[in-house]
Amino acid sequence: MPDAGLIELAMLQHADSMFPSGAVSFSWGLEALGNRGVVVDRDGLRDFMAAQLEGRWADMDRPMIWHAHHAGCDTDRIRYLDALVEAQTLGAEQRQGSRRMGAAMLAMHTRLGTPMAADLAAMAHAGALQAHLPVMQGVLWRALGCPAETALVMSAHGLCTGMLGAAIRLSIVGHMDAQQIHTHMRARIETVLNRTIQAAERAHSFIPQIEIASMNHETDETRLFVN
Numbered sequence: 001m002p003d004a005g006l007i008e009l010a011m012l013q014h015a016d017s018m019f020p021s022g023a024v025s026f027s028w029g030l031e032a033l034g035n036r037g038v039v040v041d042r043d044g045l046r047d048f049m050a051a052q053l054e055g056r057w058a059d060m061d062r063p064m065i066w067h068a069h070h071a072g073c074d075t076d077r078i079r080y081l082d083a084l085v086e087a088q089t090l091g092a093e094q095r096q097g098s099r100r101m102g103a104a105m106l107a108m109h110t111r112l113g114t115p116m117a118a119d120l121a122a123m124a125h126a127g128a129l130q131a132h133l134p135v136m137q138g139v140l141w142r143a144l145g146c147p148a149e150t151a152l153v154m155s156a157h158g159l160c161t162g163m164l165g166a167a168i169r170l171s172i173v174g175h176m177d178a179q180q181i182h183t184h185m186r187a188r189i190e191t192v193l194n195r196t197i198q199a200a201e202r203a204h205s206f207i208p209q210i211e212i213a214s215m216n217h218e219t220d221e222t223r224l225f226v227n
Contacts, residue, residue, distance in 0.1 A: 006145070007144075007145055007146055007147075007150065010144045010145065010146060011146060011150055011153075011154055014141065014144065014146075014154065015153075015154035015155075015157050015158050017158075017161045017162070017165060019108070020104065020108050021101055021104055021105050021108070021158070022100055022101040022103070022104030022105065023101055023158065023162040023165075024162075024165070025100075025225060025226045026097045026100075026101065026162065026166070026225055026226055026227050027163070027166040027170070027224075027225035027227060028052055028094075028097070028159075028162070028163055028166070028210070028227065029052075029093075029094070029207075029210040029211070029213050029214040029217070029227060030045075030048060030163060030166050030167060030170065030172075030225075031166070031170060031217065031220075031223065031224060031225045031227075032213035032214050032216060032217035032220065032227075033048065033209075033210065033213045034170050034172060035217075035220050035222070036213060036216075038209070038213070039172060040172060041172065041173070042172075042173050042177045042180075042181065044172075045163075045164075045167050045172055045173055045177075045181060046181050046184060046185075048163070048210070049160065049163050049164075049181065049185060050185075050188060051207050051209075051210060052159065052163065052207065052210065053156070053159070053160075053185070053188055053189065053192060054188065054192060055205060055206050055207040055210075056205035056206075056207050057155070057156065057159055057192070058192040058195065059198070059202075059203060059204050059205060059206075060085070060088060060089075060134070060203050060204060060205040061133070061134040061137075061155060061159075062134075062152060062155070062156075062192065062193075062197070063197050063198050063199075063200060063202070063203045064081055064084070064085055064132075064134035064135055064138065064200065064203055065134045065135075065137050065138040065148070065151055065152055065155055066138065066148055066151075066152065066197045067081055067138065067197075067200045068081050068134065068135040068136075068137070068138025068139050068142075069138035069139070069141070069142045069148040069151055070138075070148065071138070071139065072142070073116065075119070075120075075123065078120070078129070078135060078139055079123070079128060079129055080200075081135050081138075081200055082129055082130050082131065082132050082135045083130075084200055084201070084203060085098065085130070085132040085134060085135060085203075086130050086132065088203060088204055088205065089132075089205070090211060091211040091212075091214050091215050092215065093214045093215065093217055093218065093226070093227035094211060094214055094227060096226070096227070097226060097227045098132045098133045098134070099130050099131060099132060099133075100226070101133040102130070102131040102132045102133040102134075102135065102136040103124065103131045105133065105136050105137070105140065106120055106121050106124065106131050106136050106140070107121065109136075109140045109143075114140055114143050114144060115143040116139060116140070116143050117140060117143070120136070120139065120140075134155065137151060137154070137155050138151060141154060149193075152193060153189075153193070156189045156192070156193070157189075160182055160185050160189070161182070164178040164181065164182060166225060169224065170224065214227050
């Protein structure tokens with residue numbers, strides 16, 4: 001296992017917004033809600049991010065990252081967790097977004113030579129794996145030597161920076177407001193991280209307004225993001 005200093009460096013590298021995870025193309029439903037006048041300012045963005053964190057990430061991504069991390073090299077278990085994410089993500093755009101970000105992450109880790117990445121990429125190419133993002137995060141960050149708790153922090157941080165980056169590009173907020181919201185979100189993230197991890201079979205999400213807006217996103221005349 002890498003020492004603490006190397007783990008921290010890996011954490012900084014792989015949770016950084018510069019890492020090519022594919023997230024730059026996604027808004028997590030924010031663009032659709034902005035187009036409909038639902039999220040148009042700082043307060044609306046803060047509520048949107050809280051809903052994503054507590055309504056989906058806490059009860060879907062978080063347990064899947066944890067269980068995928070603990071799956072180790074058990075590819076049958078990884079495929080099972082991946083199938084659960086596929087089944088529990090009802091909206092097509094959200095489902096496709098998770099797949100595409102996971103595939104982008106997997107492709108980058110394959111090029112970096114991360115253990116297990118090439119095998120998982122081969123499974124995905126053969127159609128045996130959808131490569132959903134939270135499952136790939138758990139498996140690949142474990143392969144880098146990051147503890148499960150660290151992987152959860154990395155994922156929560158990446159989600160927040162991704163949504164804030166999308167909000168800036170959509171001109172909902174500027175950089176200063178984005179940093180204030182990011183600071184505000186830390187307490188919410190800490191609260192979520194302190195919850196008990198549920199069984200993988202109990203993973204779920206409940207963000208109906210966001211999911212419905214995302215479903216309608218493909219009909220919008222102007223679109224900057226994939227979802």
